[in-house]
Amino acid sequence: MQLLSSQITGFIENSSWIRKMFESGIALKKQYGADAVCDFSLGNPDVPAPAMIEDILTDLAKETNKPFTFGYMPNGGFPWARQIIADLVKKEQGVEITADDAVLTCGAAGAMNAFFRAVMEPGDEVLAVAPFFVEYGFYTSNHQATFRTVMSKPDTFELDVDAIDAAITPKTRALIINSPNNPTGAVYTKEELTELAAVLEKHTKANGRPVYLIADEPYRFLAFDGVEVPSILPLYDYAVVMSSFSKNLSMAGERVGYIALSPRMKDRGQLINGLMLTNRILGFVNPPVVGQHMLKAALDAQVDPSIYERRRDAMAKVLSNAGYDFHLPKGAFYFFPKAPGGDDVTFCNRLMEEKILAVPGTGFGGPGYFRLTFCVEEEVINRSAEGFKRAIESLA
Template sequence: MQLLSSQISGFIDKSSWIRKMFESGIALKKQYGADAVCDFSLGNPDVPAPAMVGEILGNLAKDAAAPFTFGYMPNGGFPWARQIIADLVKKEQDVEISADDAILTCGAAGAMNAFFRAVMEPGDEVLAVAPFFVEYGFYASNHQAVFRTVMSEPDTFALDIDAIDAAITPKTRALIINSPNNPTGAVYTKEELTALVAVLEKHTKANNRPVYLISDEPYRFLAFDGVDVPSILPLYDYAIVMSSFSKNLSMAGERVGYIAVTPRMEERQQLINGLMLTNRILGFVNPPVVGQHMLKAALEAQVDPAIYERRRDAMAKVLSDAGYDFHLPKGAFYFFPKAPGGDDVAFCSRLMEEKILAVPGSGFGGPGYFRLTFCVDEEVIQRSADGFKRAISGF
């Protein structure tokens, strides 16, 4: 008896390596105890949310008896919340943007699904730069789009502009970039983005149909060593920024994010109208009430990036001392080292024997590498050192 659609059954078969390793970690911790396992599998921030989050929850509890405290709102979020997002994007992207150019969503995942539902026709193509966050492909398939990838430069993970140019077809409707990048930690330079925009403008003109540039930016706040994270909204007529507050406010479970559209897009009100509709009809109904109040209270008090920088340096030392080949991440909280021996799945299995959880790069479209997240306590990183040395000794 077939209970699930063939598409969903297929998705389950190739579901995220991140979750598989996370679940393996649960089993290891039950067997050996949590203190014996070094879990670098899931990008779930352990740094507590700012204190203001607790304060706003207390205030909301006092207001709970008032009518409509947790009621419906306009599809794109409270007007005051949209203005907050506009002010934030104006500051980060250095563009004049109004509240009418941004909407609140149920996280960046909800933002991407709402966007794809608004602009995709069956058979349209979504192109992503690999290595990439694995769920992009599922989001595209949700809306009958074809998901394709183009590899970044080896080792440095910089944009391969020529490869992107060659990969775009008349059916390409959107290109996704993620900088700072999950899983590589790469940050694309302004020169790279300017060259990318020139390619997109060429194809948009040739096909008389926009190729949207989607910049997924939940790690914008987390760049190291003074590295600049360039803005895309001033660069291109069809640029879209999507983000969430999962990482910078440690609110991954609250699911509040946004979409902002470049003011260069003449038809942007038409697009925003479409997004307002899809934000509702996909079943999200509207972005979470509590999350919007949280970001209002805590936006200026995001988690301290220095915590992650210290962890990055600690992890770099552990890997260097053990002899691993890796590119020091410029942002986000991930390392993406080369897998000794070249087989990333086999090497992650070897790490599990040392009670170390990592994610094979194949799950991100980057075979031959593996991902480590350093949003864990520094003690866990230090404790993993001997295990990393033992794991590499046989390769």
């Protein structure tokens, strides 16, 4: 008896390498103890949320005089929460937007699914710059569209705008970029993005309908060494920012995110109305009530980025001393080194023998590399040094 659709069966069989390695880590920790395993598999922020998160939860639990309800609200979130998002985007993107240009969602994943449901026709295409966050492909398939990728430049992971230009077809409805990038740590420059915007504008005019530029930005707050994360909304009429508060407020489990549209977009009110509808009919109903109150309290007090910068430097030292070939990440909390020997799956299995958990780059559309997260304590990073050395020396 077939209980699942063939598509979902296929998704399960090809499920995320991140989860596979995470589950392997659970087994290793049971066998050897958590202190013996160096787990760099899951990008789950471990830095505590700002203190005022606890304060707002305490106030809500005590039922203070603050106006609060668990009831239904407008599909796009509380009006005051939409205004908060508009003010945030105005500050980050340097554009004049209003609350009417933003919608609260159930995380960035909910935002992307609501957007695709609103704009996709069966048979449309979504492009993503590879390496990429693996679930983009699943979100695309949810809406009867085809997912395709365009590789970034080798090793530096810069945008290959010429390759993107060549990959766009009349069926292309959207291009996803993620900067700072998961898994590479790359941050695209304003020059790259300006060139990209010109290419998308050309195809939008030729195709007679928008090619949307989706900027997935949960790591915007986390760039190192003074690197600028350029604003995308001023560069292109059909730019869309999607983000969440999973990383900058360490609220990954609360699932609060948003969509904001470029104020240059014509008829954007029509798209906002569509997002209001799809935000509901996909079953999300409304963004979490408690989460909206939490972000209101903590938005100006994000986690300390210097914690991650120290961890990045510690990981770079470990990898350099062991002889790995890698590009120093400019943002986010990931390294994406080359896999010694070239086979990323085999090498990640070799690391597991050293009780080190990494994720094969194959899972991100980047075979020949592997991903390491550094959202773990420095002690774990430093403890991994000898294991990394033994693993690479075993291939010499």
